[in-house]
Amino acid sequence: xxxxxxxxxxxxxxxxxxxxxxxxxxxxxxxxxxxxxxxxxxxxxxxxxxxxxxxxxxxxxxxxxxxxxxxxxxxxxxxxxxxxxxxxxxxxxxxxxxxxxxxxxxxxxxxxxxxxxxxxxxxxxxxxxxxxxxxxxxxxxxxxxxxxxxxxxxxxxxxxxxxxxxxxxxxxxxxxxxxxxxxxxxxxxxxxxxxxxxxxxxxxxxxxxxxxxxxxxxxxxxxxxxxxxxxxxxxxxxxxxxxxxxxxxxxxxxxxxxxxxxxxxxxxxxxxxxxxxxxxxxxxxxxxxxxxxxxxxxxxxxxxxxxxxxxxxxxxxxxxxxxxxxxxxxxxxxxxxxxxxxxxxxxxxxxxxxxxxxxxxxxxxxxxxxxxxxxxxxxxxxxxxxxxxxxxxxxxxxxxxxxxxxxxxxxxxxxxxxxxxxxxxxxxxxxxxxxxxxxxxxxxxxxxxxxxxxxxxxxxxxxxxxxxxxxxxxxxxxxxxxxxxxxxxxxxxxxxxxxxxxxxxxxxxxxxxxxxxxxx
Numbered sequence: 001x002x003x004x005x006x007x008x009x010x011x012x013x014x015x016x017x018x019x020x021x022x023x024x025x026x027x028x029x030x031x032x033x034x035x036x037x038x039x040x041x042x043x044x045x046x047x048x049x050x051x052x053x054x055x056x057x058x059x060x061x062x063x064x065x066x067x068x069x070x071x072x073x074x075x076x077x078x079x080x081x082x083x084x085x086x087x088x089x090x091x092x093x094x095x096x097x098x099x100x101x102x103x104x105x106x107x108x109x110x111x112x113x114x115x116x117x118x119x120x121x122x123x124x125x126x127x128x129x130x131x132x133x134x135x136x137x138x139x140x141x142x143x144x145x146x147x148x149x150x151x152x153x154x155x156x157x158x159x160x161x162x163x164x165x166x167x168x169x170x171x172x173x174x175x176x177x178x179x180x181x182x183x184x185x186x187x188x189x190x191x192x193x194x195x196x197x198x199x200x201x202x203x204x205x206x207x208x209x210x211x212x213x214x215x216x217x218x219x220x221x222x223x224x225x226x227x228x229x230x231x232x233x234x235x236x237x238x239x240x241x242x243x244x245x246x247x248x249x250x251x252x253x254x255x256x257x258x259x260x261x262x263x264x265x266x267x268x269x270x271x272x273x274x275x276x277x278x279x280x281x282x283x284x285x286x287x288x289x290x291x292x293x294x295x296x297x298x299x300x301x302x303x304x305x306x307x308x309x310x311x312x313x314x315x316x317x318x319x320x321x322x323x324x325x326x327x328x329x330x331x332x333x334x335x336x337x338x339x340x341x342x343x344x345x346x347x348x349x350x351x352x353x354x355x356x357x358x359x360x361x362x363x364x365x366x367x368x369x370x371x372x373x374x375x376x377x378x379x380x381x382x383x384x385x386x387x388x389x390x391x392x393x394x395x396x397x398x399x400x401x402x403x404x405x406x407x408x409x410x411x412x413x414x415x416x417x418x419x420x421x422x423x424x425x426x427x428x429x430x431x432x433x434x435x436x437x438x439x440x441x442x443x444x445x446x447x448x449x450x451x452x453x454x455x456x457x458x459x460x461x462x463x464x465x466x467x468x469x470x471x472x473x474x475x476x477x478x479x480x481x482x483x484x485x486x487x488x489x490x491x492x493x494x495x496x497x498x499x500x501x502x503x504x505x506x507x508x509x510x511x512x513x514x515x516x517x518x519x520x
Contacts, residue, residue: 002019004020005020006274006278009054015067022220022228024218025067028072028217032060036179036184038184038204039208040209041209042190042207043209043219046271048270050088050090053145059077064079082183084141086146089147089151090147095155095160100151115135141181143185143187145186148168152165153190190336191336191337212262212263216267219268225256251273251276269287269338287366297374307427307431314354315331315356317352319356320332338363340359341356342356361438369383369384390435391440395457403509411507440456464499464500467500468502469504471499474499475499476513497515499513500512
């Protein structure tokens with residue numbers, strides 16, 4: 001049984017020290033031939049991009065012995081040694097264009113030193129161009145850039161972001177100048193930003209982000225989970241008190257669901273899946289602990305982002321395209337950062353259309369919990385316990401307790417600032433029901449100020465109608481008049497109708513009324 005790791009991204013160390021490696025070299029082999037190609041690949045954070053870059057580096061350094069037993073070992077490949085210019089931005093935590101320039105100069109000096117060269121030039125752009133040509137005297141260079149967009153993502157809300165972008169634009173433009181002498185260029189990142197030279201000047205750069213041939217190159221497919229973790233699955237099933245197939249179903253629900261092309265290829269988040277097996281087979285949120293983009297959450301709040309509409313709309317392929325810093329498309333950013341993924345694809349006369357959704361339970365629960373904390377003005381870390389309380393209240397049959405909790409969340413918000421906007425309180429109701437729905441059957445459907453919701457437990461069905469500045473009685477009457485309960489009739493569960501009124505002038509829920517269906 002090989003050791004597992006989520007902190008070693010160096011391929012040589014991984015293989016030399018006997019760690020588990022999910023063999024992706026069959027796909028990588030198709031990528032590296034023919035020579036002279038230039039690629040860009042976008043994937044969410046902690047998805048294996050750095051390990052992929054390191055694997056490519058080992059291949060082009062001719063370290064065939066590291067690949068014994070892997071698919072590429074016996075492929076028709078020459079294993080010729082090429083000088084590798086590896087630019088890693090994973091630890092680039094700069095906040096000014098001046099410091100970025102210094103960081104890049106230091107990076108280039110270290111690379112030059114590794115080739116026994118002296119960095120030539122006074123300007124940053126000249127230094128990189130000269131380095132490429134000097135290295136090319138030792139053989140056709142391979143340029144590998146990991147997390148090219150880290151300096152931008154770390155400074156989205158920084159006033160100096162445009163200047164930082166300009167530094168990167170000038171720096172990356174050198175790749176285009178030297179393309180004729182390069183064996184391969186491979187660039188990874190989380191986002192595809194416009195005006196960063198990669199996607200304007202480097203016009204031969206092939207974006208394989210949505211290419212079906214590479215849909216499974218990062219992340220673990222179900223077949224790979226079954227193969228590479230076969231020796232751990234029996235113990236994991238036993239620890240969770242389920243059969244092996246039931247365990248696989250739960251694993252896929254929690255961690256599988258990322259889809260990066262129209263091909264029906266789904267992959268698990270590699271960090272989360274590995275952590276599950278490392279942490280004594282305990283289901284938990286591991287990916288979110290690596291960092292939540294607070295700037296994105298705040299942007300969603302500021303723009304009153306319609307979460308439910310985003311999850312039901314069909315998008316053109318432009319949603320995956322490069323986007324502008326000045327026009328930040330929230331849905332596109334959620335896709336690029338890994339909070340949304342492709343859930344369905346259809347072909348039409350106007351081209352491909354995509355429906356997006358949360359990839360799995362881990363991302364769905366944690367992201368919506370963070371949003372609830374932000375919208376509900378709750379302390380970080382208190383959202384999940386609050387949802388537990390909502391669930392416990394409704395499972396115990398306590399509608400009054402459930403509504404009191406909901407009232408307390410609403411009362412915690414500065415309604416003068418937010419709740420005068422109807423969409424704000426709608427979002428809170430949606431998030432509460434959405435999060436409960438990940439545990440028990442619940443659903444919230446919003447439409448022009450009206451919120452219909454229901455919760456089904458093992459004991460009863462609760463149908464909610466929310467009104468704004470009216471009465472709880474009118475809310476119940478609407479459930480009855482429009483016969484919202486009909487689809488639930490015919491079963492053995494009692495049905496309860498709950499009308500709720502939100503008073504916008506007071507910024508709180510001021511009344512609710514419960515009526516059993518049998519009582520109408």
